[in-house]
Amino acid sequence: MVSSSESIASTTTADNRLQLDDLLGPAALSHQPQSPQRELYQGLTQTPKTIPAQYFYDERGSQLFEQICDLPEYYLTRTETSIFRTCADELAQITGPCEIIELGSGSSTKTRLLLDAYQRLNQKHQIADLKYSPIDVSPSILKLSAKQLLQDYSDLQIQGRVSTYDLALAQLAATPTTTKRLIGFIGSSLGNFTPAGCDRLLAQVSAALQPGDFFLLGIDLRKDPAILEAAYDDAQGVTAAFNLNMLQHLNNRFEANFDLTQFEHVALYNQTTHQIEMHLRSRQPQTIRLKAINLTIELAADETILSEISRKFDPAELQIQLQNQQLHVQRIWTDPQNWFGVMLAQKQ
Secondary structure, eight states: OOOTTTSOOSEEOTTSOEEEEESSSHHHHTTOSSOHHHHHHHHHHSSSEEOOGGGGOSHHHHHHHHHHTTSSSOHHHHHHHHHHHHHHHHHHHHHOSOEEEEETOTTOTTHHHHHHHHHHHHHHTTOOOEEEEEEESOHHHHHHHHHHHHHHOTTEEEEEEEOOHHHHHHHHHHSOOSSOEEEEEOTTGGGGSOHHHHHHHHHHHHHHOOTTOEEEEEEEBOOOHHHHHHHTSOTTOHHHHHHHHHHHHHHHHHOBOOOGGGEEEEEEEETTTTEEEEEEEESSOEEEEEGGGTEEEEEOTTOEEEEEEEEOBOHHHHHHHHHTTTEEEEEEEEOTTOOEEEEEEEEO
């Protein structure tokens, strides 16, 4: 992410089809009890040390992730995309016309399949506007993808938010609307949350929805660990670069002194917890200073910082978890290999 001074303030284009709001600026964060900076501080002072996954996504990190999605080992994106190609029209028919809200929108590539389906549905119902609300922590990727979408969809209205999930969902919960909402959380991102964090996020999603609204969820399913580990430690080293770039992001944003050459990327599958774990391993003892948040940490040789978990799901177990948050699963689509799933739930 760029610094707050460079991020997008609330802006609207001349044709009024694009509005971008920055929920991560100093004024917005000053009213929040738990800022992203505070979460970083807590993560780096606990044992084992962790870095919140949002710090993957500065401009360089977003670009690297787009490259990861095209890697031969990284089956997730192309498998989920193939599912959307077959289910998008059915999904739109089930929900009916609605505003599409996407958590972690990135470049919105898969979202185009949804927009196409809802555009066809809106034309059938003679509805003029197609509404899309992307949410992402990277201002640059959000602004770029929004402008590209507006060029391709003449009837599209976009209200984007530069935001964490917490802040955006809180804002949505505080601004209920009579327009039906579909909150989409695709790309297997739910797997980045611990079980407790997953419960908390699903509760926030439920609070942001009115009865009859929908929640669309992409999940990676349990499979051969060799397939999983290769997807997170590719032969070209793109995922390693993505992981290490998180440290460069902290250097840029928090005046830190991480030396990327003194860390290595580690990815392994924990079969007990059914999750991939990505770490940054210190090659030697190090003292790291983050001046902007007045923090100094000590790292021992071979000590690791946990940068990401990616949990793999059993659909039946997750369905119960969703129901506990008043989200009733209407439909589950999978690929022929049963590697990936897309779930559609409705708020009761």
